Amino acid sequence: MNQVFAFLVALGMGLALAQKGPITIGSKIDTEGAVLCQMTRLVLEANGFRVNDRCSFGPTAVVRKALTSGEIDLYPEYTGTAITQFFPGQKIDAAVSRNAAQAYAKVKELDLKNGIVWLAAAPANNTWAIAVPKALADKEGLKTMADFAKYVNAGKPVKLAASQEFVDRDDALKAFEKVYGFKLKPEQLLILPGGNTTQTEQAAAQGTSGVNAAMAYGTDGGIAALGLVALTDPKGAVAVYQPALTVRKAVADKYPEIARLMNPVFAGLGEATLSKLNAQVAVNGKNPADVARDYLKSKGLLKP
Amino acid sequence: MPRRPFSGLNPVASLAVGLGLLTLFLPWLLLKPTRISPGVGYAAFGLDPLWAGGLLALWLILPWSKGARRGLIAGLGVLAWGGLIAAGADRLLGSAGEFARVSPAGGLWLGIPAFYLAFFAAYREGGWRATWTAPVAGAVLLWVGAFDRLGPAVELGAWRSQFGTELWRHLALFGSALIQAVLIGVPLGILASRGRGFNWVVGVTGFLQTIPSLALFGLLLAPLAWLSRVLSLEAALGILGVGALLARLLRRVGTWAVLVVALPVGLLGMVLMGALLFGLLGPDPLRLAWNAPLSQAGVRGIGAAPAVLALTLYALLPIVAGTRAGLQAVSEDLRQAGRGMGMSPKELLLRVELPLALPLVMEGVRGAAVLTIGITTIAALIGAGGLGFFILRGVEGGAPDLVLLGAVPVILLALLTDLLLRQVGRWLTPKGVR
Numbered sequence: 001m002n003q004v005f006a007f008l009v010a011l012g013m014g015l016a017l018a019q020k021g022p023i024t025i026g027s028k029i030d031t032e033g034a035v036l037c038q039m040t041r042l043v044l045e046a047n048g049f050r051v052n053d054r055c056s057f058g059p060t061a062v063v064r065k066a067l068t069s070g071e072i073d074l075y076p077e078y079t080g081t082a083i084t085q086f087f088p089g090q091k092i093d094a095a096v097s098r099n100a101a102q103a104y105a106k107v108k109e110l111d112l113k114n115g116i117v118w119l120a121a122a123p124a125n126n127t128w129a130i131a132v133p134k135a136l137a138d139k140e141g142l143k144t145m146a147d148f149a150k151y152v153n154a155g156k157p158v159k160l161a162a163s164q165e166f167v168d169r170d171d172a173l174k175a176f177e178k179v180y181g182f183k184l185k186p187e188q189l190l191i192l193p194g195g196n197t198t199q200t201e202q203a204a205a206q207g208t209s210g211v212n213a214a215m216a217y218g219t220d221g222g223i224a225a226l227g228l229v230a231l232t233d234p235k236g237a238v239a240v241y242q243p244a245l246t247v248r249k250a251v252a253d254k255y256p257e258i259a260r261l262m263n264p265v266f267a268g269l270g271e272a273t274l275s276k277l278n279a280q281v282a283v284n285g286k287n288p289a290d291v292a293r294d295y296l297k298s299k300g301l302l303k304p
Numbered sequence: 305m306p307r308r309p310f311s312g313l314n315p316v317a318s319l320a321v322g323l324g325l326l327t328l329f330l331p332w333l334l335l336k337p338t339r340i341s342p343g344v345g346y347a348a349f350g351l352d353p354l355w356a357g358g359l360l361a362l363w364l365i366l367p368w369s370k371g372a373r374r375g376l377i378a379g380l381g382v383l384a385w386g387g388l389i390a391a392g393a394d395r396l397l398g399s400a401g402e403f404a405r406v407s408p409a410g411g412l413w414l415g416i417p418a419f420y421l422a423f424f425a426a427y428r429e430g431g432w433r434a435t436w437t438a439p440v441a442g443a444v445l446l447w448v449g450a451f452d453r454l455g456p457a458v459e460l461g462a463w464r465s466q467f468g469t470e471l472w473r474h475l476a477l478f479g480s481a482l483i484q485a486v487l488i489g490v491p492l493g494i495l496a497s498r499g500r501g502f503n504w505v506v507g508v509t510g511f512l513q514t515i516p517s518l519a520l521f522g523l524l525l526a527p528l529a530w531l532s533r534v535l536s537l538e539a540a541l542g543i544l545g546v547g548a549l550l551a552r553l554l555r556r557v558g559t560w561a562v563l564v565v566a567l568p569v570g571l572l573g574m575v576l577m578g579a580l581l582f583g584l585l586g587p588d589p590l591r592l593a594w595n596a597p598l599s600q601a602g603v604r605g606i607g608a609a610p611a612v613l614a615l616t617l618y619a620l621l622p623i624v625a626g627t628r629a630g631l632q633a634v635s636e637d638l639r640q641a642g643r644g645m646g647m648s649p650k651e652l653l654l655r656v657e658l659p660l661a662l663p664l665v666m667e668g669v670r671g672a673a674v675l676t677i678g679i680t681t682i683a684a685l686i687g688a689g690g691l692g693f694f695i696l697r698g699v700e701g702g703a704p705d706l707v708l709l710g711a712v713p714v715i716l717l718a719l720l721t722d723l724l725l726r727q728v729g730r731w732l733t734p735k736g737v738r
Contacts, residue, residue: 206342
């Protein structure tokens with residue numbers, strides 16, 4: 001009887017010690033955010049954390065505010081988003097934002113003053129890109145943005161579907177136009193207000209209103225599925241968007257093992273890997289949690 | 305005189321048949337290589353000539369029947385409609401790739417109002433005995449899984465575990481907001497009916513409805529997060545008690561002095577009540593601790609607390625307006641009669657005015673309920689979940705099937721709520737007024 005009791009006490013203590021947290025994790029409402037958020041949840045839970053799953057709960061502004069006000073403890077964010085949106089008072093050199101390492105270092109340094117710690121970034125660049133139908137790319141030999149500029153300057157038909165933001169911002173379409181030397185006329189643009197890349201890519205794939213080019217992100221899962229190809233940006237015209245976990249400093253200090261656990265996971269997430277995982281969710285319709293679990297198990301980051 | 309062949313036709317049934325025949329020429333199903341790709345439409349006869357032919361025959365004989373016979377034919381039509389969908393989806397998916405999807409299209413959707421009209425015509429002729437076939441046919445289709453291979457059902461398969469939770473959350477958010485809106489809106493409506501001095505009540509609730517939800521969430525996030533950190537449950541209850549007392553004392557000074565105290569304290573009370581109601585009704589466990597920060601009790605800048613608060617504010621207008629209209633419609637003669645019997649103002653309100661106003665109050669509640677079921681979809685924007693989660697994810701991901709997985713249950717819930725509250729309204733109406 002005493003042994004049973006002692007066992008129960010030991011078990012209870014063991015459980016109490018093993019349960020760390022709770023850690024509240026969140027993400028934006030997009031495919032990649034959901035996948036990264038679920039990976040974080042699974043790894044932390046497997047290592048004895050209690051996790052509050054608030055994945056996919058709002059747009060950038062809401063999620064960031066939730067982090068800085070302590071509503072959530074961590075969420076995946078992009079270096080490029082931070083540089084362009086989170087430090088309005090700072091004048092950041094455009095060259096810094098286009099260099100992955102420098103951009104990450106700058107963001108890490110600046111955000112620490114807000115009490116936010118950036119864990120290691122994934123070696124992927126989910127930046128702005130322009131995607132065109134594969135048939136058009138093959139016919140006209142379009143591979144890079146330089147080819148696209150040549151195509152546009154030759155006066156051949158082009159119509160780009162994009163969000164208002166993509167057209168207005170200095171570091172998106174305007175940066176492409178400046179670096180590669182072309183200029184799209186207003187009638188060559190189809191603006192989808194509040195449009196996201198799935199909508200623009202669908203427009204280009206269907207040729208809606210003559211659209212044959214689309215705003216896209218580097219790691220979008222839908223590009224290949226919709227029969228498009230993303231044009232490369234060899235001159236680095238636009239800012240780098242590397243995903244990384246942003247953690248409240250109080251939490252990062254209390255649980256240093258979060259960084260130790262998550263950094264190896266993010267280190268394995270290259271562009272090709274991320275877009276493959278995104279495609280499983282966005283194109284094949286799988287649940288982000290299942291996709292994250294299968295991936296982590298296949299890499300030995302989660303015990304099968 | 306020879307009888308003209310079309311003279312005896314029921315106009316409603318004719319409209320149903322017209323619509324039903326039209327559906328046969330529209331695309332019923334879209335075949336897409338993946339869930340986000342553009343689709344190719346297939347019309348009824350291209351999917352399965354046998355089922356389509358059967359459906360065509362049933363539509364053609366529908367006008368020449370009446371009452372229960374018409375109901376039976378319409379019921380068989382619903383079965384043929386479902387059979388065509390199932391057979392068509394099987395055929396399209398049979399030769400397509402692993403990730404191909406079949407989505408419902410115009411012809412399939414238009415069939416629903418067509419059958420609704422057909423059953424309506426049968427109901428007018430034969431009452432409920434003519435329309436029992438409608439629920440039976442629907443249940444048979446669900447039981448044999450006629451829609452199981454359609455896109456939204458496939459999405460449901462991928463999200464099954466979340467779907468139950470989100471549906472529960474949706475109902476809990478809706479229920480918390482509606483209960484709270486009734487508890488606040490009816491007294492406000494009574495206040496608003498007391499003379500011209502209180503017209504501003506309706507104005508304020510109307511103004512609340514004009515605030516965009518996303519803006520409201522943005523405004524609420526920081527103050528709620530702050531409250532959730534600095535106040536404990538006992539401190540919050542203390543503030544509520546002191547506030548109520550203070551408001552009572554300040555009544556002598558004037559309405560505005562009361563409002564200065566009552567508004568912030570009332571908002572705090574609403575936040576607390578909303579979070580507790582949701583904790584009781586919802587799937588997330590409720591932990592109450594007297595001296596822990598309020599965030600433990602569910603009051604947070606994100607999640608259910610701001611969502612329930614916003615939904616409550618949006619639901620106030622119909623309830624306040626309904627209550628006020630109901631009370632103002634009570635005739636002065638009846639009030640005089642009550643006073644003549646020696647009733648105090650309180651008795652007059654509870655025993656004469658409110659019972660007579662109840663049908664209009666219930667109309668307001670019904671309006672608020674149907675409205676709230678729909679706009680609860682915005683709760684997903686602030687991390688509170690609900691069926692809006694699927695709509696938002698679907699729009700973001702360009703997957704119309706996922707949008708439908710969120711939207712169709714919302715529509716069904718709204719119709720069901722409407723039906724239920726109509727019935728409740730009938731029960732609550734005093735016999736003398738009926």
